[in-house]
Amino acid sequence: MPVNRTLVICKPDAVERGLVGEIVGRLERKGLRSVALELRTITAAEAAEHYAEHEGKPFYGDLIDFITSAPAVLLVVEGPADTWRIVRTMMGPTNPAEAPAGTIRGDYGTVLTENLVHGSDSAESATREIGIFFPRLH
Secondary structure (H helix, E strand, O other): OOOEEEEEEEOHHHHHOOOHHHHHHHHHHOOOEEEEEEEEOOOHHHHHHHOHHHOOOOOHHHHHHHHOOOOEEEEEEEEOOOHHHHHHHHHOOOOHHHOOOOOHHHHHOOEOOEOOEEEOOOHHHHHHHHHHHOHHHO
């Protein structure tokens, strides 16, 4: 079976609320394996590259400010085909108010702008995002 990788970020609110273990545990219990994991503060340059597709949108500045505001846990997980899709399903919709119970955001999220976790939204995005934060894995 081919192995696929995707990027997951436990955002500053997840770190501050002590939810990193729960999030990583859920991924592991699903059968995904962490191949890189790091606690660090994302730089403004990394954030700008990561969120480049949102540049010019009204919420862009808030995205950058939040993701760089405090340490986050960045990890690369690997698993079967469409690992990125598995992670996105586990995360739930961006708005915690719309996220079903059993998803990370449905169980723990409360605020749209601080929604605990990021996961790549396609295989192409995963490759690009892993390259930003874990260039040695390329």
